[in-house]
Amino acid sequence: MASWLPETLLEIVGQGPAPSKDYYQLLVTRSQVIFRWWKISLRSEYRSAKPGETKDSHGAFLENSHLQGKFDFLERLSDNLLLSIISYLDLEDIARLSQTSRRFAKLCTCDKLWEKIVLSACDTVTPDMRALAEDMGWRQMFFTNKLQLQRRLRKRRQGQGSHRNSQL
Template sequence: MASWLPVTLFEIVGQGQAPSKDYYQLLVTRSQVIFRWWKISLRSEYRTTKPGEAKETHEDFLENSQLQGKFDFLERLPDSLLLSIISYLDLEDIARLSQTSHRFAKLCMSNQLWEQIVQSACDTITPDMRALAEDIGWKQMFFTNKLQLQRQLRKRKQKHGSQIWKEQV
């Protein structure tokens, strides 16, 4: 599964709070977490300061409280990346994750996540299935059994067909 992931999973750069001009970069790759910093100052005592870099495996990073600092890096990840990560979880883990915070509850209930899950579970999604999912929601579609989905698709086609017939008359 790791081969499906891009080499760089996450990157964020920033500048220290004013009046600092220090530059920071956090880079998460498939195999390691890299934290880089550059001290930028006109003061003479910092002129010989060289850029710094700390590289750790994911496991070592999680154990290194000094490297992690007081940041919650999950909170800094964009929703699109979190949704991609969550889509690989088991359903039980998604349910547990949804109970950890308001943000994760919202992400775990989102149509975007359940659309990704349905797409990974189904070989093909027809335009009729997509339209039905937009009506009832992707999560509802995922948990509805196949016979009920077929019945709902038939009803939708009949309703749509009668509307077209009325428009033509």
């Protein structure tokens, strides 16, 4: 049976953290996980090092303690990909995740994440609501109760109306 998934599900390439210049690639296909590395160094003992590669099934890769202990793959994911993943978490899990590192604290409070959360939680977001969210922040808007939001929207409209009248 044909799969709707593409053959390559995820590919991440990059350089190791400073001062390393090593190259890494993580390739996840429908059937296996391929991890490749290439040691790049000016030190004589590494000059003749050849690139390495491991290929495992998904289950074998997850159980490979050599790879799991050595690399933090989550830290290597892009902010956009992490934000996409975080947006599926429950609020309690987002709060817990924000306490694990500075990077996750920043991601868990960023407007881009909370905009996704608000848009998925609300049936409609009017242009006035969007403008208010841009002013006050999407996270603040999410946690503001409906009555307070209605007051703020009314004040915003009144402020814009008086601003237009003063320009005339």
